[in-house]
Amino acid sequence: MEGTNYLTVAYLGMIAAIAIWTWTVVVRSRRIEARLEAVEASIGIDPAQADELSK
Amino acid sequence: MAESLLSLVDLEVRRGMSTVLTGFNLEVASKDVVVLHGKNGSGKSTVIESCARLLPLEKGVIRHHGSLIVDSEGRRNLAKYPFGLTLQSNALLGDETIENHLSTVCSLSNMKTDLLPILEAYGLGHRRHDRIGQLSGGQARKVAVIAGLLPAMLSSQPRLVFLDEPDAGLDKSALSALISDIGQLREAGHAFLIASHHSQIMECATRLHDLEGETKQPQPTVSSWKAIGVHEKKGMLSTRVGQRYLRSTRAGIARNGLTALLVLGTLLALLDPVTESRTLLFGFVLAAPFAAGLVGDPVVYLMREQRAVDWWRAHANRLPSADLSSPVIGFILASLGAILFLNEVNWTLSFLGAGILWSTLICVRFIELSTLRLARPNAVFIKLLIPILILPWALIVEYAATL
Amino acid sequence: MNMRQRVPEIFLGLGFVGIMSTLYLGMNWAPSVSINAFESPAAQRIFYWHVPAAWSAFIAFGVLFIGSALWFFKRSPIGWRLHVAGAEAGLACGLMTVWSGCVWGAAEWGTPWDWTDVRLNTFGLLTLLALFLVLGRQSQPDGVETRDTFSTFGLYGFVLVPLTYIATRIWQIRHPGPVIAAGDDSGTLQSSMALVLLIGALSFTIFIIGHMMISMRITHLEQRLEQAQKALDGGN
Numbered sequence: 059m060e061g062t063n064y065l066t067v068a069y070l071g072m073i074a075a076i077a078i079w080t081w082t083v084v085v086r087s088r089r090i091e092a093r094l095e096a097v098e099a100s101i102g103i104d105p106a107q108a109d110e111l112s113k
Numbered sequence: 114m115a116e117s118l119l120s121l122v123d124l125e126v127r128r129g130m131s132t133v134l135t136g137f138n139l140e141v142a143s144k145d146v147v148v149l150h151g152k153n154g155s156g157k158s159t160v161i162e163s164c165a166r167l168l169p170l171e172k173g174v175i176r177h178h179g180s181l182i183v184d185s186e187g188r189r190n191l192a193k194y195p196f197g198l199t200l201q202s203n204a205l206l207g208d209e210t211i212e213n214h215l216s217t218v219c220s221l222s223n224m225k226t227d228l229l230p231i232l233e234a235y236g237l238g239h240r241r242h243d244r245i246g247q248l249s250g251g252q253a254r255k256v257a258v259i260a261g262l263l264p265a266m267l268s269s270q271p272r273l274v275f276l277d278e279p280d281a282g283l284d285k286s287a288l289s290a291l292i293s294d295i296g297q298l299r300e301a302g303h304a305f306l307i308a309s310h311h312s313q314i315m316e317c318a319t320r321l322h323d324l325e326g327e328t329k330q331p332q333p334t335v336s337s338w339k340a341i342g343v344h345e346k347k348g349m350l351s352t353r354v355g356q357r358y359l360r361s362t363r364a365g366i367a368r369n370g371l372t373a374l375l376v377l378g379t380l381l382a383l384l385d386p387v388t389e390s391r392t393l394l395f396g397f398v399l400a401a402p403f404a405a406g407l408v409g410d411p412v413v414y415l416m417r418e419q420r421a422v423d424w425w426r427a428h429a430n431r432l433p434s435a436d437l438s439s440p441v442i443g444f445i446l447a448s449l450g451a452i453l454f455l456n457e458v459n460w461t462l463s464f465l466g467a468g469i470l471w472s473t474l475i476c477v478r479f480i481e482l483s484t485l486r487l488a489r490p491n492a493v494f495i496k497l498l499i500p501i502l503i504l505p506w507a508l509i510v511e512y513a514a515t516l
Numbered sequence: 517m518n519m520r521q522r523v524p525e526i527f528l529g530l531g532f533v534g535i536m537s538t539l540y541l542g543m544n545w546a547p548s549v550s551i552n553a554f555e556s557p558a559a560q561r562i563f564y565w566h567v568p569a570a571w572s573a574f575i576a577f578g579v580l581f582i583g584s585a586l587w588f589f590k591r592s593p594i595g596w597r598l599h600v601a602g603a604e605a606g607l608a609c610g611l612m613t614v615w616s617g618c619v620w621g622a623a624e625w626g627t628p629w630d631w632t633d634v635r636l637n638t639f640g641l642l643t644l645l646a647l648f649l650v651l652g653r654q655s656q657p658d659g660v661e662t663r664d665t666f667s668t669f670g671l672y673g674f675v676l677v678p679l680t681y682i683a684t685r686i687w688q689i690r691h692p693g694p695v696i697a698a699g700d701d702s703g704t705l706q707s708s709m710a711l712v713l714l715i716g717a718l719s720f721t722i723f724i725i726g727h728m729m730i731s732m733r734i735t736h737l738e739q740r741l742e743q744a745q746k747a748l749d750g751g752n
Binding site: 080090097098101 | 524525536562611727733734
Binding site: 127128129130169171483484486487488489492493494495497498500501503504507 | 634641645648652656661662665
């Protein structure tokens, strides 16, 4: 039983870690997207042409 | 037409996120003084550093005296003839004396000379035996400028000289001396590529180039420079310079030696006098040379000051290093460790210690030099890669324990 | 937000659910191994995490290598995005593999790490390389020098992948060989363990692909933002 507890703690630690990681990445992606939209709108860049800029 | 000493063909160079030079062409012939005077960020230093083979090219090719120096396919050859180089940073080591530094510059041209008259012309005669670290900013700049001019001053054959903002920090008399030297060296057939906005430097140009177009500017004939160099071939220059740096700065002792002694002391505190594990004891003995190696090459550490590494990379394929003394130090540290932990000198361990310190130092140096191109090389987490060396070390310890 | 932009998030969700299912099956459905085969049979169940994590780490390191090569030789912007995505995913999967391996090692060997085991060390080093690339990139301004340097390290690092693979065959000291063969003799037992591992590998693959897609998107957005801000500054 002790071994199973040990394993459960290890599993839970890793599940929490990947959940936090995934959540952070998704939030970062959405935040930067919102920021970009705001900046591009303020200088009047058409999002369809924006990819050309980043090259 | 005079002999072409420098040829830049269809150059494209990127720095950061922008392309600084595109389709840039330039020919510099004997007796040319080309002054680049474009606005800030237009690529003047980029041209000079590319010519000194310090920057990789996206496109194009650079030739010195007709021989390929660097091209966009990654070829990077040593210049057949020595050239003068003064970067924006002085590329000097604070612990070197003026005389030693300039003698090294002469040795790179396989020449020697009496440096006193040149130093006196720049008001540095009385300082020739002083350490560069004791000089003011302007005096140090004079040394860097003289180092750039020396290959041309020594030689009767045409040489290339690259000077990046040589006027920065020079006083009036030093500037006059520099302008006079440029004129006389030009008459002797040498060629200059200079980045500067200074009006007096621009006045001595035969061609003014703003990186888009150029204007020719005839110069009056002046007396020609008489070469002052005497041929003197010295082998293993990088090794000798590395040893001199180590002697003058004691950086090897301060960084690597002290680290190793601290490791020895710490392990001594942990040692259980009754332990009979050979692997553990041998590990303790070989830990000190390994730790000394992990600290990195002390000479390369010193040369990161003021871009001295870049200056050397421009002139030589082999940088000054602590390669010669590191096996000796490793041998001594392993012998000391063996006396402390095994109560006897074990020759096998001593030789292994020499090899471990030498090879660890080379690996760490390779890893550290790989990041030099970065904008902030000191900010990078390079030590994260060092554990690659723990595995071979552990295998050597295990092997030694079986002997 | 259009459907195309949602794809990485769908992958992440599917992968996460798959990983949870793998762990549930691994804990509750897959049979135990023979008591004699391991010092700590319960800890062996961590393999349902360890093996798929290592598998996805190799996928991520593969992407890192391809991205590094594309940037280094072709100067491809997509190559750089692949490099960044591969390094980040490789770091996460590498840490999961190393962590789960250490947990198992502590239970089974009595030590979480062995400095003389080549496979452990080369894998650990790959993870450190990914950490170096992720932290190093964040410490530098984006530019050709940064990209060239880190893609060179990405290329060097990939030498470790075949070395890690070969190391299992040649220098196997402590790290076990094929996991499934270490189980009971029963064919059904092996196949059910294999099935859980397969579901795990698939889930981790989907999950890590989702992560790499979203990472590539973030890098792309960051580049666009940088350009837009430069335009806003009035500079170039």
